[in-house]
Amino acid sequence: MRKLAILMCLVAMAAVALPQEPPKTASAQSDAKKAFAKLKTLSGSWEGTIGDLSTQVTIRVTSAGSAIMHDALMAKTNKITMIYLDGDRLFLTHYGGEGNRPRFEGKLSPDGKSVEFDFLDVAGGTQRGVLKRMVFTIIDENHHTVEVTYLLPDGKSVQPRGEFQRTK
Numbered sequence: 001m002r003k004l005a006i007l008m009c010l011v012a013m014a015a016v017a018l019p020q021e022p023p024k025t026a027s028a029q030s031d032a033k034k035a036f037a038k039l040k041t042l043s044g045s046w047e048g049t050i051g052d053l054s055t056q057v058t059i060r061v062t063s064a065g066s067a068i069m070h071d072a073l074m075a076k077t078n079k080i081t082m083i084y085l086d087g088d089r090l091f092l093t094h095y096g097g098e099g100n101r102p103r104f105e106g107k108l109s110p111d112g113k114s115v116e117f118d119f120l121d122v123a124g125g126t127q128r129g130v131l132k133r134m135v136f137t138i139i140d141e142n143h144h145t146v147e148v149t150y151l152l153p154d155g156k157s158v159q160p161r162g163e164f165q166r167t168k
Contacts, residue, residue, distance in 0.1 A: 032090040035108040035115045039068055039083055039136060042144060048164035050074060050146070057164060081134075092117045094131050100124030102131045113137055129153050142166040 046057040055074040062069050070081040080095040083106070090106035101124055104117035114137040122130055133149035146162040 050162035051160035
């Protein structure tokens with residue numbers, strides 16, 4: 001019985017003495033929430049071009065404020081992008097016409113004007129191309145840009161830029 005008590009004391013002391021995982025910083029959490037809040041300000045109707053394609057975009061906050069739906073109509077094809085928070089992380093999933101669903105993690109740029117989404121993974125094949133990166137930059141309440149990196153089926157990369165102005 002005495003050995004068991006000593007063993008329990010040693011285990012308790014070791015648990016206190018061993019390095020603990022540092023707690024997640026409040027700034028990491030608030031950066032994801034700040035980026036999400038910034039993107040929510042884009043809610044509304046937009047028109048512009050991506051490359052030389054005329055594009056109409058509707059952005060709306062949905063699911064009781066927990067998601068942003070970005071619906072872009074270009075070349076008679078809708079491309080849906082969903083943006084959402086998961087704990088301390090900001091995610092984006094893109095549903096284009098390629099039959100795949102690339103997923104990205106977002107972060108606020110150091111200047112606080114852009115939200116940059118970097119590729120994490122993709123569900124579905126990439127033989128018809130795949131989106132690899134997206135950056136939303138808010139210029140003012142009525143203007144924003146979207147820069148994308150897209151990998152074509154032949155492996156070449158293109159980087160079109162979209163410029164949009166609010167219509168509603």
